[in-house]
Amino acid sequence: MQNRHISSYSSLENLSQAAARYVIQVAQEAIADHGRFTFSLSGGNTPKALYNLLASEPYTSQIDWNLVELFWSDERCVPPDSADSCYKMALDTLISKIPVPANQVHRMLAEQDNRDAASQAYTDEMHRVFKTSDVPEFDLILLGMGPEAHTASLFPHQPSLKENERLVMPVSVPKPPPARLTFTPPVLTAARHVLFLVTGQDKAEAVKEVIEGQHNPEEYPAQLVRPTQGEVTWLFDTAAASKLTHKF
Numbered sequence: 001m002q003n004r005h006i007s008s009y010s011s012l013e014n015l016s017q018a019a020a021r022y023v024i025q026v027a028q029e030a031i032a033d034h035g036r037f038t039f040s041l042s043g044g045n046t047p048k049a050l051y052n053l054l055a056s057e058p059y060t061s062q063i064d065w066n067l068v069e070l071f072w073s074d075e076r077c078v079p080p081d082s083a084d085s086c087y088k089m090a091l092d093t094l095i096s097k098i099p100v101p102a103n104q105v106h107r108m109l110a111e112q113d114n115r116d117a118a119s120q121a122y123t124d125e126m127h128r129v130f131k132t133s134d135v136p137e138f139d140l141i142l143l144g145m146g147p148e149a150h151t152a153s154l155f156p157h158q159p160s161l162k163e164n165e166r167l168v169m170p171v172s173v174p175k176p177p178p179a180r181l182t183f184t185p186p187v188l189t190a191a192r193h194v195l196f197l198v199t200g201q202d203k204a205e206a207v208k209e210v211i212e213g214q215h216n217p218e219e220y221p222a223q224l225v226r227p228t229q230g231e232v233t234w235l236f237d238t239a240a241a242s243k244l245t246h247k248f
């Protein structure tokens with residue numbers, strides 16, 4: 001696959017530094033090309049070190065945060081001050097420390113009782129910001145991957161894997177907290193750049209299947225992320241990459 005790039009690093013710190021350089025490069029190119037940087041964040045533990053770096057020098061001043069629009073690829077259905085909230089994690093590690101305008105931080109209102117309405121509201125928000133009624137083309141979507149190859153909140157054998165109409169939908173997943181909102185495959189596939197950060201020995205088998213195995217996204221949802229026009233970059237730590245036959 002020509003538009004797939006893979007690297008592995010000896011530590012989370014080295015991986016996160018490479019990720020920060022990549023985010024800055026994509027941001028600068030996007031701003032030079034079309035005047036802003038649309039960036040979708042992920043939750044989980046792995047991106048915390050990246051967010052901390054992006055909020056500190058020498059990284060933070062290399063991005064014009066006034067021209068950044070932040071979104072999320074998935075969110076847990078919890079209040080925004082919950083320890084499980086993807087928004088809170090990014091707020092604590094990044095957003096509270098950078099000069100991004102508040103009206104350019106677009107969180108999923110996943111705590112609302114009506115999750116279909118919250119999903120539609122997020123779709124409407126993307127359409128408004130991207131000035132399109134079509135699928136938005138993010139400059140960069142940051143993703144993680146779980147040990148069962150889920151990404152965003154697209155889990156194995158769930159109907160969300162086949163969703164082609166909705167851009168955001170409610171799901172119930174086998175990892176706590178179960179109720180989530182997630183981007184669907186069309187949004188992930190339309191991105192200009194996708195950056196996966198994957199660490200840990202518990203993910204090594206899934207990494208091997210996703211990268212070197214047969215195409216089987218029902219079993220390995222991260223395989224769905226094959227941007228039609230854009231490029232996908234995988235950054236692994238040594239443990240996550242340990243079962244790959246080819247060494248990167």
Ligand SMILES: O=C1O[C@H](COP(=O)(O)O)[C@@H](O)[C@H](O)[C@H]1O
Binds near residue numbers: 075143146151152153
């Ligand atoms: O549940 C989730 O997990 C994935 C992976 O998280 P990590 O802690 O293993 O890095 C994450 O990308 C996703 O946003 C989150 O909701």
